[in-house]
Amino acid sequence: MTRPVHRVAPATDAPIRQDSLRAHNLILTFQQIVGAQQTPVSRSELAATTGLTRPTISRIVDELLTAGLIVETEPARSGNSGRPRVGLGLARTGPAGLGLDIRADALSVCVVDLTGTVRHLDFAARPHHRPQPEQTLRDLAAMAGDAITAAAAEQLTVVGATLAVPGAVEAGVIRSAPALGWHDVDAGAALSRLIAADDLPVLVDKDASLAALGELYAAGPELRDFVCVTGEFDIGAGLVLGGTPLGAARGWAGELGHVMVDSAGPACVCGATGCLQCYAGLQQILAAVPGNEVSGQPYAVAIDALVSAGSPQIMTALDRAATALGVAISAVLNLVNVRTVLLGGNYSLLTSWLADGIQRELDHRVRTASWTAIEVRPAPLGPDAAVIGAALSAVDRVRRDPNPWLARRRQRAAAG
Ligand SMILES: [Zn+2]
Numbered sequence: 158m159t160r161p162v163h164r165v166a167p168a169t170d171a172p173i174r175q176d177s178l179r180a181h182n183l184i185l186t187f188q189q190i191v192g193a194q195q196t197p198v199s200r201s202e203l204a205a206t207t208g209l210t211r212p213t214i215s216r217i218v219d220e221l222l223t224a225g226l227i228v229e230t231e232p233a234r235s236g237n238s239g240r241p242r243v244g245l246g247l248a249r250t251g252p253a254g255l256g257l258d259i260r261a262d263a264l265s266v267c268v269v270d271l272t273g274t275v276r277h278l279d280f281a282a283r284p285h286h287r288p289q290p291e292q293t294l295r296d297l298a299a300m301a302g303d304a305i306t307a308a309a310a311e312q313l314t315v316v317g318a319t320l321a322v323p324g325a326v327e328a329g330v331i332r333s334a335p336a337l338g339w340h341d342v343d344a345g346a347a348l349s350r351l352i353a354a355d356d357l358p359v360l361v362d363k364d365a366s367l368a369a370l371g372e373l374y375a376a377g378p379e380l381r382d383f384v385c386v387t388g389e390f391d392i393g394a395g396l397v398l399g400g401t402p403l404g405a406a407r408g409w410a411g412e413l414g415h416v417m418v419d420s421a422g423p424a425c426v427c428g429a430t431g432c433l434q435c436y437a438g439l440q441q442i443l444a445a446v447p448g449n450e451v452s453g454q455p456y457a458v459a460i461d462a463l464v465s466a467g468s469p470q471i472m473t474a475l476d477r478a479a480t481a482l483g484v485a486i487s488a489v490l491n492l493v494n495v496r497t498v499l500l501g502g503n504y505s506l507l508t509s510w511l512a513d514g515i516q517r518e519l520d521h522r523v524r525t526a527s528w529t530a531i532e533v534r535p536a537p538l539g540p541d542a543a544v545i546g547a548a549l550s551a552v553d554r555v556r557r558d559p560n561p562w563l564a565r566r567r568q569r570a571a572a573g
Pocket of ligand 1: 429
């Protein structure tokens with residue numbers, strides 16, 4: 158029997174070729190500028206942190222400046238000599254990422270630039286019905302086309318797109334999205350074809366993972382470990398450990414909605430019984446109010462209106478949802494050492510009515526809660542997190558490795 162061999166790097170004893178070395182050094186240098194975020198770095202700092210020579214740094218910086226990936230800024234600070242040094246930061250023109258989001262009650266698109274700044278955000282509310290894949294993808298592609306045009310007017314070139322979906326994804330194909338009633342929809346390929354842009358790659362990923370990525374950027378460097386629980390029709394959990402979203406870009410993680418909270422509970426759309434979603438899905442919360450008509454209204458808006466109207470049924474349903482969420486989230490926190498729970502997506506809008514009930518369960522059920530406080534709070538980006546995270550993941554491809562972008566520019570220049 159032959160056992161599988163797992164390699165972490167290509168098995169080769171060949172020396173690194175000169176062009177590979179140049180590409181590697183360019184990534185190394187660019188990563189220092191990306192990592193510096195809002196604080197521009199000087200050429201001499203780049204030489205010190207990368208270990209590359211000043212002439213090599215100068216050549217790479219010139220290449221990045223010419224390609225429009227970085228800009229020179231005002232002298233940011235003085236070195237030991239007291240001489241002002243020219244800072245280098247990421248450009249706000251050039252490559253950009255396109256985020257696309259299909260929810261049960263809305264479509265949205267977003268463009269972010271290389272610095273991670275949102276430059277365009279568009280949202281279209283949809284009536285609550287099972288959307289047809291073909292028409293939905295056509296509508297989304299039209300919104301994407303408008304976003305690409307708006308971006309071009311600001312000298313931004315969309316280099317890639319990521320679609321966030323409320324379901325399980327495998328290699329660009331939506332395998333199962335109960336919120337949409339979709340199965341085996343090749344959304345990535347369809348959108349690539351429908352969006353009027355040259356060879357625009359469209360990746361597809363789970364909304365909860367992308368929302369966690371968006372919230373990671375928004376939270377800033379002080380928050381590196383958290384779980385972001387998003388509530389729509391489906392309930393997802395995006396886990397971030399040490400500043401890295403877990404399971405992101407694999408599209409098959411964070412199905413918190415199908416964690417069991419009561420084995421004797423009602424039947425779930427997944428075929429099991431007593432799943433979290435049966436108690437805390439927004440549609441299930443709304444269903445607790447008899448005769449409630451919410452057509453055309455986003456779920457969270459409809460729930461908010463019922464709370465404002467003093468509906469006792471909605472308060473009972475929210476309390477039950479909070480308890481169930483607390484039970485399911487405590488299972489996550491007992492597995493990983495995370496102290497911060499962000500309520501994301503539409504849950505961010507309902508934090509006032511959910512947080513106390515969740516906190517009560519976490520304090521009771523998480524083993525470490527008696528000596529380390531657990532914080533439950535609304536996620537800053539809320540319902541926009543998934544589409545912003547999707548756009549960030551698209552532009553991250555250039556942030557991680559700008560060589561393909563540079564090669565494409567060289568090809569276009571050669572073609573005249
Ligand atoms: Zn289920």
